[in-house]
Amino acid sequence: MAQASAPAVEIEVDSRVVRVSSPDRVYFPDHGWTKLDLVDYYLAVGDGIVNALLERPCMLHRFPKGLSGDKVHQKRVPSGAPPWLETVRVTFPRYDRTADELCVTELAAVVWAVQMSTVEFHPWNSRRADVEKPDEWRIDLDPGPECDFATVRRVARVAEEVLAELGATGFPKTSGGSGMHVYVRIAPDHGFHDVRRAALAFAREVERRAPDDVTTTWWRKDRDPAKLFVDYNQNARDHTIAAAYSVRGAPDGRVSTPIRWDEVDDVDPHDFTIATVPGRFAEIGDLHAGIDEAVFDLVPLLEWADRDEHEGAEPPVDPD
Structure with a gap:
């Protein structure tokens, strides 16, 4: 008999409460890291991931069964999303289609996306004020x-x-x-x-x-x-490419991580994972904070x- 999943947990994020189902679902089998571990990672780098995604149309790379299952590239926010979640409509002229994509304006939106099995966040290089003009x-x-x-x-x-x-x-x-x-x-x-x-x-x-x-x-x-x-x-x-502080769908839970120029000569991308980046972020903050x-x-x-x-x-x- 299959083991029952742990009950859902409610995560308080500023003024929001996001319900996370199946918090013990293993997303990274090599390390045993779970959906809740992924939520905790994004909460730990909250200012950084929000800064990277702020006001941008965002494609979600979802792994509904963890990394051992298939990856889903999702542009459209599904029906049933919470009413506070913000979106931006983008057009695809070649296909004569539109999509209402996630538009992150607060950390709760990131946690909601993880609840929807998102591992990677891939934003546009333009913002919703004018999606046709990259910034x-x-x-x-x-x-x-x-x-x-x-x-x-x-x-x-x-x-x-x-x-x-x-x-x-x-x-x-x-x-x-x-x-x-x-x-x-x-x-x-x-x-x-x-x-x-x-x-x-x-x-x-x-x-x-x-x-x-x-x-x-x-x-x-x-x-x-x-x-x-x-x-x-x-x-x-x-x-789109993975945002700063986005986890990647690699077995070691690697993170696309801001670095200083003086780190370039010695940097090893394998050193930055969901286990190590929160401590780095707590120590040095968001190295991309001044980009605007x-x-x-x-x-x-x-x-x-x-x-x-x-x-x-x-x-x-x-x-x-």
């Missing part, structure tokens, strides 16, 4: 299958150098996978197409400075597997894009 430029350092993490560290340093010359402030984090991300806050003055053009111009400059380590070749089959792809396409409309005060104007990068295209470089490939 976050995302630099995704994506290593090829034969590219080691030492290369990721080296390329991150090159990206830091280029950002400094541009006068832009980058906020690095581990991806929770094999790569690294750097976020830059931008003024929401440009559409997705121009943000991608700017991101590609930046990637090409990084490639010029580190040609042995970096590729901007679009088609995966044409890339050197030992090189790192600076994935400018993560700035395309409706393309460091707004960069994309115009210089768009001028680089114009230059590259004038010299014969291809514009960004359509992601569709």
Whole structure:
């Protein structure tokens, strides 16, 4: 006979109460971490995860049976959600559809999503005030299958150098996978197409400075597997990556974790898990807390894009 699940628990989150069913369901079998452990993790980094998701359309990566089961990519908030939960409507012109996606404005919304079996949070790089105008430029350092993490560290340093010359402030984090991300806050003055053009111009400059380590070749089959792809396409409309402080669906409960630039040379992404990040957060706080005060104007990068295209470089490939 199957063992009965523990009774639901009620979690008080500020002025809300969120009912968490099956709190003892094991989500990470290798460690025995449960749904309630996941709730406790997100409560521990509450200010950080809310800051990362605030006012953004958010796709949920759900594991209804834990990591041992299937993953569900969910855009639409289901019917029956609590009346206080906020959403933002986004359109998908190619399919002539809309979706009311989760729009986090408070920590209780994050706990509600975990109750709905969410492990990973993947927000847009725009906010609901104007979902067509990104305010976050995302630099995704994506290593090829034969590219080691030492290369990721080296390329991150090159990206830091280029950002400094541009006068832009980058906020690095581990991806929770094999790569690294750097976020830059931008003024929401440009559409997705121009943000991608700017991101590609930046990637090409990084490639010029580190040609042995970096590729901007679009088609995966044409890339050197030992090189790192600076994935400018993560700035395309409706393309999302795991938020800062989002847990990843990996057996060790890894977390996409903000780091300082002086940590880049020695960082090991395996060190950041749901067991270790709460203590780090309690000690140093949210390293991305100041991102909204460091707004960069994309115009210089768009001028680089114009230059590259004038010299014969291809514009960004359509992601569709």
